[in-house]
Amino acid sequence: MNAPLRADATPHLEDFPYRLTDNVRFADLDPNQHVNNAVYASYFETGRVTLVKDRAYGLMPPGLGWIMVRLDIHFRAELRWPNTIEMGLGVSKLGRTSVTFDQVVFSEGVCVASARSVSVLIDQATRKPTALTEDVVANLRRWLRRGVEIAQGE
Template sequence: MNAPARAPQPLLEDFPYRLSDNVRFADLDPNQHVNNAVYASYFETSRVMLVKDPRHGLMPSGLSWVLVRLDIHYRAELHWPGTIELGLGISKLGRTSATFSQVVFSEGKCVASATSTTVMVGLESRQPTPIPDAVIARFQPWMLHHSTAT
């Protein structure tokens, strides 16, 4: 039986939303590399920075986004000290959900990638709510540039 083909390495330039962050000493585990659980906070940082920035208009009054799924692919160890580049692109918009492709790069290398899905909910009802057309239109600049595998 043949081994499965490796997924292609994501390219940072395929992700329209990017920001930098620092690896913190507190991110390390006893093996002296970034703990696997910390990556969820790196991915959260890029999602939250995008959707909560009022300039982007992705948080209508009375509505909010709730994370419902996070699939992480760990690709390489990450160490302290260092700077990381976070990349994000929308890979799919549903009736009530947005699916993000996300990456963490260090020194030009993808060290982790993820697919995350958030659902728009009413603040009072806490139930899934259709994404308003205006929000769908505002997501367009953040759509993934290519069919980058995460």
């Protein structure tokens, strides 16, 4: 069973097992002096890429790579500069060729944005989707968002 992250549910950082911190940059601001909505896509990308590209986590088998096919963002509060952010990521669904991540950005204990993204594993030579390997599935299970259970073979 996959527990969806309801758009209106208030996320809790402790529910996301993969975490990292970053700084809000002055360049992230828009004319309203808060972080521009487009910048959040970069914050979420940083979370995904740092997880999957770290060879220690075993999510990048030779000859395979990841492409993002969907990103849904829920903007929850203004974020201003100067500031630091805490980002969280958790796996919420495993498909045949894809993984769905739930992601959050927190500042000063407040969730300022949440997202759901879908990434597909591809063969780098053919650029076609390929089935998740047993090792990738096992390694992704380490990062399940709290409250999510994924049935075997899903």
